[in-house]
Amino acid sequence: MDFSLSEEHIMIQQAARDFANNELLPGVIERDENQTFPHEQIKKLGELGFLGMMTDTQYNGSGMDTLSYVIAMEELSKVDASASVVVSVNNSLVCWGLEAFGNEEQKQKYLSRLASGEVIGAFCLSEPEAGSDATSQKTTAIDKGDHYILNGTKNWITNGGTADIYLVIAQTNREKGHKGINALIVEKGMDGFEIGPKENKLGIRGSDTHSLNFNDVKVPKENRIGEDGFGFKFAMKTLSGGRIGIAAQALGIAAGAYELALKYAKERKAFGTEIANHQAIAFKLADMHTQIEAARNLVYKSAWEKDNGKNYDLSSAMAKLYASKVAMETTVEAVQIHGGNGFVKDYHVERLMRDAKITQIYEGTSEIQKIVISRSILQN
Numbered sequence: 001m002d003f004s005l006s007e008e009h010i011m012i013q014q015a016a017r018d019f020a021n022n023e024l025l026p027g028v029i030e031r032d033e034n035q036t037f038p039h040e041q042i043k044k045l046g047e048l049g050f051l052g053m054m055t056d057t058q059y060n061g062s063g064m065d066t067l068s069y070v071i072a073m074e075e076l077s078k079v080d081a082s083a084s085v086v087v088s089v090n091n092s093l094v095c096w097g098l099e100a101f102g103n104e105e106q107k108q109k110y111l112s113r114l115a116s117g118e119v120i121g122a123f124c125l126s127e128p129e130a131g132s133d134a135t136s137q138k139t140t141a142i143d144k145g146d147h148y149i150l151n152g153t154k155n156w157i158t159n160g161g162t163a164d165i166y167l168v169i170a171q172t173n174r175e176k177g178h179k180g181i182n183a184l185i186v187e188k189g190m191d192g193f194e195i196g197p198k199e200n201k202l203g204i205r206g207s208d209t210h211s212l213n214f215n216d217v218k219v220p221k222e223n224r225i226g227e228d229g230f231g232f233k234f235a236m237k238t239l240s241g242g243r244i245g246i247a248a249q250a251l252g253i254a255a256g257a258y259e260l261a262l263k264y265a266k267e268r269k270a271f272g273t274e275i276a277n278h279q280a281i282a283f284k285l286a287d288m289h290t291q292i293e294a295a296r297n298l299v300y301k302s303a304w305e306k307d308n309g310k311n312y313d314l315s316s317a318m319a320k321l322y323a324s325k326v327a328m329e330t331t332v333e334a335v336q337i338h339g340g341n342g343f344v345k346d347y348h349v350e351r352l353m354r355d356a357k358i359t360q361i362y363e364g365t366s367e368i369q370k371i372v373i374s375r376s377i378l379q380n
């Protein structure tokens with residue numbers, strides 16, 4: 001067992017850290033306040049290879065491993081979780097899903113453009129009445145021979161307005177239950193595809209979250225991913241990897257808040273000394289540091305399992321469950337350490353606290369992760 005990072009991993013960490021500090025930090029407070037999508041920054045992340053990190057180089061990806069991806073996600077998320085969620089969805093849900101389960105034509109046509117960041121993608125599973133209960137899809141994709149007719153509504157879709165390519169999960173044959181669900185590649189601009197209003201959110205306000213409406217959208221059959229009825233398994237398998245990305249995002253939010261709190265505690269004086277010298281603060285920092293290290297170990301282990309061909313359904317659920325809890329708790333403590341300053345926007349920690357909350361909700365709530373974990377341990 002070797003806990004040290006390779007030279008390549010350290011280089012990726014440094015590159016992501018530099019990008020976060022030089023390109024994401026300027027304007028991050030204003031983007032959050034005004035709900036501005038980081039277009040320019042996402043374009044640059046694409047040019048640097050961060051949008052298709054795990055995708056093979058033959059499809060314009062960077063051909064890196066999952067560990068590289070989570071290392072980058074942590075660094076970007078320390079500074080701007082609105083930008084890092086775009087990176088996460090594009091990498092682990094859209095690019096990985098297409099590379100693992102798409103056919104060669106789909107990879108040539110869509111994956112190459114997504115992995116290079118020329119366009120970005122969205123993953124569309126949640127519906128007004130089917131978030132956690134994902135088999136209850138109301139959106140329908142009716143088989144019409146050489147095409148499907150898609151009807152329905154998707155909710156809370158990350159990159160909803162900005163994406164060009166959407167992976168949409170829909171029910172084709174209700175009698176077959178989850179085995180009647182398909183995953184279709186839908187392009188922006190297809191007739192009958194409408195993008196709903198942007199959501200006004202508590203956190204990750206710079207990211208672009210929309211509902212989507214499909215009204216008799218004609219989707220060619222060649223846009224179906226995998227065999228007929230593979231859509232639910234596609235969603236589940238893809239989400240397992242997505243959860244590693246969100247766990248890394250949560251880890252980054254926690255680590256970012258901790259680093260700010262540590263710096264502040266060493267500078268701010270009260271009762272004649274830096275507040276870090278008060279045990280009440282030092283013990284908070286000790287807890288934060290320990291929890292973040294534990295979360296990082298879970299995230300890295302899950303990435304390692306994915307890279308080594310092992311089943312990572314359990315480890316990704318545990319990593320997401322724990323890292324998101326640590327993100328929430330750590331950011332609350334970071335605000336507390338900052339006192340009055342923690343409550344104002346200039347010090348960043350209040351934003352990180354708001355951003356942390358979504359990591360306990362999207363790509364499977366904490367309660368869903370507990371279903372996955374408990375089923376896994378009870379089955380074995």
Ligand code: COS
Pocket residue numbers: 125126131132133134135178232233236237239240313362363364365368371372
């Ligand atoms: N990989 C492959 N297949 C999987 C799987 C996985 N990780 N998880 C479940 N499946 C398969 C099951 O094996 C089953 O197939 P078979 O009948 O052929 O065995 C099928 O999917 C249905 O699974 P299950 O019976 O467990 O379905 P449930 O309705 O009980 O739901 C949970 C399972 C709760 C785990 C699932 O619905 C889920 O993950 N929900 C949350 C979805 C989510 O993350 N939403 C957020 C939207 S994305 S932002």
